[in-house]
Amino acid sequence: MDPISSRNRIGTKVACLFATVLLLGPANAVSADRLFHKPGLIYFWALNDPCSDETMEQMARAFAEGGVSAVCLHPRAGLLKPYGGEAWFEFIRRTVDRCAEKGLDVWLYDEDPFPSGNAGGRITMEYPEYRAMTIRRFEPARDAENQNLYCFPGGTLLWCGLVHEATREARDLTAQVGLVRRKWVELNPWDSRYYYPATPKVSCPRSWTREPEYAVEVPAIPDGFxxxxxxxxxxxxxxxxxxxxxxxPEATRQFLQRTHERYRAALGDRLGKQVQAIFLDEPKYGFGWPWTRDMFDSFRARYGYDLTPRLWQLFSRSDDSESMLTRLHVRQWCLDRFREAWMEPVSQWCRSHRLALVGHISPEDDLVQQSQCVSNLFPCFPYFTVPGFDLIIPRVGDRNHPLIHLGVLSAVSAAQQLDRPGVLSESLACSGLEFTVDEAARILRWQLMMGVTTHVIHCAYNSQEGLRRIEAPPDFGPRSSRWQGMVELGREMAGLQAWVRDATQIAPVAVLWPIRSFMAMPMETRAGENFTGDWPLRNETVELVRACLDRQVGIHLIDEADLWRADLADGRLRLGKAVYSHVVIPPCLVVHSQTVARLRDAAKMGVEVVQAGDPPRWQETERCLEPLAAAWPAAANRARAVAGLPRLLDLEDNGQDIRCTVWQSNGRTVKLLMNLNAQPVRARIGERELTLEPGRITVEAERKETNWGRSDR
Known part of the structure; x- marks a missing residue:
């Protein structure tokens, strides 16, 4: 049978080899899978002006006529309708009803503007005790007048003392810390009017001090301290x-009362019907080392030691086992508290009100920033109805941007391992004023081929007046010249999504997620362009993933804790929908002892365990970090390790930037191929030759049973 292809005005082409491609109809078609929303594109509807009835009606009508899957009502910079008051929630109710009349589904956005959790800034404005706090380290400066006096900035004092990093001795001086005021202010002029009004003035030169700061007297700092x-x-x-x-958790309760409960009161039984979901955006516990008021007591109860005299280890560049363990414990405590205090209450509220919880946390792509902002995203994915990520630059995961692979791979891996019906991407923001629909199509197709089912377009703006035009350009909405092209792209995506919605991905190789090593490492504090610097360990993971994808190896990322809970039988690890015949350990510094034991068991049961690059040097136990002396499994360099992995597609030519994924659903198996190169690529697959056009998806139906766990060794 000849390949069947179709084109539209934005240059879309979908080819299917040896099978007829059945594309879904319009985006308002009902899907038979478990995914809660219609096929097509979802739009952030950016509420960034007075939101007049005329504007809202025009926008809602255009969205409905354009066949979009849903709109997410998103307060943005420029909003001139007071957020969070009674009139706001009445406005949202009217907007939901307006959309419902037109058959347009609605998602709520839980903040103005982002990140989620502050009710537009009102919580910290009215409850300063709910402000996030960051631990900062100071080396007190010696006072010019009193050579024994050392001063440092104010805040909540946690600990002060002398530290010898080599011997790890810490001498506590916290109780000796007091306050001084060293900033002199000359009151010139000063006279008696301030004390004796309606009396002849008496002048006198005066001064005083202000701006208290902490200070401690130390007669001599010992050598090495x-x-x-x-x-x-x-x-x-x-x-x-x-x-x-x-x-x-009290701050979270306040957030739910001021946001979610107010929406419930205003919308009633519309929740779970016309209103399908709530989108949360980029909540995290902060950047750096956070502190909350019960942290030290809770930490001691969990780990059995006082953190305060070891705070210096959080900021030290030392890689001794005790310092690394302290960092690991703090990161794990913060992650677990974030899940308990924020993610679980928000997720539970949505479940109890029949709403999907969607959105993302970020940063999904960068191991360094992720370890410093949220510790590890994988334990947070289960709280979402569908795991999500964002991509806010106009690029795809190719040879020039390999870091971008990690975000989509994390979310797709979690969805398969948790048996979730889809994956969400917030996409296309900050793409620039000249960005075109063709460029958008390339990005969305790449995401879909990788497994994204739920594309949220950022943004469709009410207004482009003034600086709104460059708030996060471009505009993809009904008032943009891009709109008709986006409508056509939405129809294309609605059809292609059929291949991946609620489907099982064939990815026989699991790459161990090495986040524990980054949690243990010293935190980089550089700012600006070198915010996260050039981290060789991160680069090793990124290049390993790129090498696998360039060789058309079907891969997922797997977190250590998920490896522990996977079923092991018949030479396979099974976790949700995912089935793995191979586990690849990337270069890393530390893994958990449970991971070592699980991998040994897996190898004994026939799973192939591959060490690609330098093996871990430490294993974390319940009490300490221990050297991992045994060189198991034998390490191979990246190229040799990847060459031995099973391929989804045996390309005879160079496979650089040729992507392939395999999906099973309703008894059918398909390969999705995409050429990310700038030029067409001639590819030979077995006895067939294909021309893979750049930026387009080719769909190939499988005709026979395939042993996806087979390697080339």
């Missing part, structure tokens, strides 16, 4: 003076 002080100070936020403390 440093004087260190640790203070908790408010965490700055992009849109508000301070961020909210998401490690404090």
């Amino acid at each position: 440093k004087l260190c002080a640790f203070v908790a100070q408010p965490t700055e936020a992009e849109h508000w003076d301070t961020d909210v403390d998401r490690l404090n």
